[in-house]
Amino acid sequence: MERYLVQRSQRGDRHAFAELAAAIGDRLYGVAHRIMRDPEVAGDMAQQTLVKIWRDLPTLRDIDRFDAWSYRLLVNACRDEMRRQRGSRNHLQLVDQDSPIPDVSLSIADRDQLDRGFRHLSPEHRTVIILQYYLDYSTAEISTMLDVPVGTVRSRLHYAKRVLRAALEADARPAIDGGRSA
Amino acid sequence: MTKQRDFEHLLREWTDVGDERLPDRYLRAALHQIESTRQRGAWSAPWEGLIMRLQPAASILAVATVVILAIGAYLAFSANNIGGPPALTPEPSRTITAADLATIVLADTEAPEGMRHDDTVNGVPALIRPFNGVTDEDSAAALTQAGFVEGRYAEFSGDPGALLSWAALFETVEDAERSLALYETEIEADKGYGLGAGTDADIGDEGAYFEGDSVLNAGGTGPVGPTVHTRVYLWRIGPLVLAAGSYGDFSADDLRAVAEEMNARAH
Numbered sequence: 001m002e003r004y005l006v007q008r009s010q011r012g013d014r015h016a017f018a019e020l021a022a023a024i025g026d027r028l029y030g031v032a033h034r035i036m037r038d039p040e041v042a043g044d045m046a047q048q049t050l051v052k053i054w055r056d057l058p059t060l061r062d063i064d065r066f067d068a069w070s071y072r073l074l075v076n077a078c079r080d081e082m083r084r085q086r087g088s089r090n091h092l093q094l095v096d097q098d099s100p101i102p103d104v105s106l107s108i109a110d111r112d113q114l115d116r117g118f119r120h121l122s123p124e125h126r127t128v129i130i131l132q133y134y135l136d137y138s139t140a141e142i143s144t145m146l147d148v149p150v151g152t153v154r155s156r157l158h159y160a161k162r163v164l165r166a167a168l169e170a171d172a173r174p175a176i177d178g179g180r181s182a
Numbered sequence: 183m184t185k186q187r188d189f190e191h192l193l194r195e196w197t198d199v200g201d202e203r204l205p206d207r208y209l210r211a212a213l214h215q216i217e218s219t220r221q222r223g224a225w226s227a228p229w230e231g232l233i234m235r236l237q238p239a240a241s242i243l244a245v246a247t248v249v250i251l252a253i254g255a256y257l258a259f260s261a262n263n264i265g266g267p268p269a270l271t272p273e274p275s276r277t278i279t280a281a282d283l284a285t286i287v288l289a290d291t292e293a294p295e296g297m298r299h300d301d302t303v304n305g306v307p308a309l310i311r312p313f314n315g316v317t318d319e320d321s322a323a324a325l326t327q328a329g330f331v332e333g334r335y336a337e338f339s340g341d342p343g344a345l346l347s348w349a350a351l352f353e354t355v356e357d358a359e360r361s362l363a364l365y366e367t368e369i370e371a372d373k374g375y376g377l378g379a380g381t382d383a384d385i386g387d388e389g390a391y392f393e394g395d396s397v398l399n400a401g402g403t404g405p406v407g408p409t410v411h412t413r414v415y416l417w418r419i420g421p422l423v424l425a426a427g428s429y430g431d432f433s434a435d436d437l438r439a440v441a442e443e444m445n446a447r448a449h
Contacts, residue, residue, distance in 0.1 A: 007408045011430045012221055012341050018213050025212075029204035034197055043208040050212035051219055058221050058339075061398070063408050114196045133190075134197035165189060 006066050010057045017057075021050050028074050034130045035078045035123070037115065045081060049074040068145045071135070075146070079123035110168060117167025125160040128153055220298070221339075278422050278448060280332035280351055286424070286447045287334045288347035294436060297340035308333025312348055312365050312416075312425055314375045314396060323364060329357030329421075343410075343430020345437070347444060350423045358421045365425065366390065369414055377412065385445050386424070389417020393434070415441035419448045 002023055008016030028049055032042035052073045060069055118126060124146075131137045131145065139157070143150040278286075283304075290299040303311070309324045311333075327350075335348040352358040368374035369392050376397070380390030396412040413434055414427040426441040 007410075010408065011343055011410075012339060014213075014216065014341075017216065021209060021212060025204035025209050026202060029208070030202045033202060043205055046204050047208040047212045047215075050209070051215045054212075054216040055219050055221055110192070111196060114193075129193070130197060133193045161189070161193070164193065168189075168192075 002066075003063055006057070006060075006063050009054065010060065010063075012058075017054055021053075024053075024070065025050065028070065031071065031074055031130060031134065032078055034134055035075065035126050036081065037119065041081060045074060045077050048077050052077070068137075068141065071131070072145050075123075075127045075131070079127065082123040082126075113167045113170065114164055117164045120167075121160055121163060125156050125163070128156045129160045129164070132157060278351060278420065282448075283332055283334040283349050283351060286422075286444055287349050288336045288338070288345075288440065288444070290336060293338045293340070294342070294345060294432070294440070296342050297338040297345060297432075300337045300339050300344075302334070302336040304334045305332065306330075308335050308348065308350060311335050311346070312427070313368055314398065320368070327352070327357070327361050327364065329353035330361075331421075341431075342436075343428055343432040345432055345440065346425065346427045347440060348425040348427070349444070349448075352421045352423070355421050358418050358423050361423045362388070362416065362418045365416055365423065369416060375412055375414070377414070380414075380416070383415055383417055383441070385415065385441060386417035386419045386448075389415065391415050396429075413437050417441070417445070419445070422448055424448065 002020065005016045005020040005023070009020050025046060028046040029042055032045035032049075033039055036042045036045060049070065053070050056073070060066060118129070121129070127146070128142055131142045132139070137145065139150050139153045142153045146153070287302075290302055293299045306325060309327060309330065310321055313320050313324060329352040331351040331353055333348075333350040335346060337347075338345045350358075350361060352361060366380070369377050370379060375392070375394075377392040377394040380392040383389040383391040392412075392414040394412060395409050397409050410429040411431075412427065412429055413432070414425060415437065416423075416425045418424070424441075424444055426437055426444060428437045
């Protein structure tokens with residue numbers, strides 16, 4: 001069904017695109033929320049990306065790559081927005097505390113530390129973490145999606161995980177380093 | 183404690199915050215925006231890269247064509263002056279010149295209802311335009327067509343699909359017949375449009391109508407595109423080869439009307 005809607009949308013069918021947007025909007029929003037850590041900004045990113053998808057869809061040659069292509073547009077929009085925000089001083093928020101976040105075995109303290117660590121990552125490092133751990137893309141798929149070498153994806157993942165791990169470990173040793181983790 | 187956990191598992195858990203819904207206001211705003219957002223030309227996209235790559239070859243061919251025409255004109259002039267026999271090339275109903283192509287191919291102001299003009303291109307790149315899925319072999323065959331004088335196409339797209347109005351002028355009827363056969367093969371063959379044999383179109387000196395589903399860029403070197411319903415009129419009037427083709431829901435009657443209009447303008 002989604003493939004059919006993509007085909008129709010490619011040919012300028014706005015009704016088909018409305019259906020397609022409704023089908024993919026939640027997924028785009030979910031990824032944007034995880035990268036941007038702000039529900040309002042994530043909504044803006046999803047909205048912008050839907051418009052870009054409509055505008056550029058005729059240039060997509062392989063419909064089977066629609067998902068990866070649309071995520072690429074989204075992460076590019078998120079990257080640009082983060083750079084813009086950093087230019088006007090960082091006002092990124094922690095993940096919205098009102099959002100429905102099921103607490104499985106991850107403690108609230110761990111989640112908070114990971115959020116804090118994540119905030120210190122660049123757009124590129126955030127993106128690879130979300131693409132791999134939320135969307136389950138392989139390093140090869142991320143490499144294709146972002147148009148960077150596989151080695152670059154691996155090094156970004158390595159660095160991002162080191163930062164996140166350090167954030168968790170800082171939480172685990174407040175008595176040793178003077179409570180710096182808070 | 184944290185060190186002992188499966189860090190990878192922890193990261194997955196952290197990113198898994200459950201299903202989220204895009205608030206309606208963002209979806210509505212996006213759909214409102216696309217009402218005034220024009221899509222990038224659907225028809226032209228697969229060709230842009232190719233045409234860019236062909237620019238150096240096109241320049242060389244353009245120069246070569248001018249030289250060949252100049253030599254031909256000189257020889258013809260010389261032959262007439264010494265009383266040689268006139269050429270036996272059959273004449274079209276009128277002598278068509280390169281300048282006439284602008285009045286035969288649909289103008290940018292003649293977009294069918296529901297469509298907009300995407301692009302108009304002249305010269306050598308027009309020779310490659312009717313190909314679907316271009317290999318090096320295809321481009322060599324298209325770009326080295328004997329007797330090529332001038333080409334032009336205009337393309338349109340919109341809600342009903344996409345439309346191509348195309349013409350190529352050759353020096354002689356024989357050159358145009360060879361060109362017609364080349365494009366017929368492209369339309370019929372699986373590595374081209376895969377539409378099989380056409381039916382008599384009863385248009386021009388000779389011509390055919392083709393209809394069926396085509397896989398965009400089938401047999402080409404780039405990624406294969408979507409499958410689209412395709413209709414093509416391909417015909418010849420003297421040394422002029424013409425085509426009117428559509429993708430999508432552009433109706434057979436509307437395409438026939440475009441072909442007949444182009445045909446009338448060429449007479």
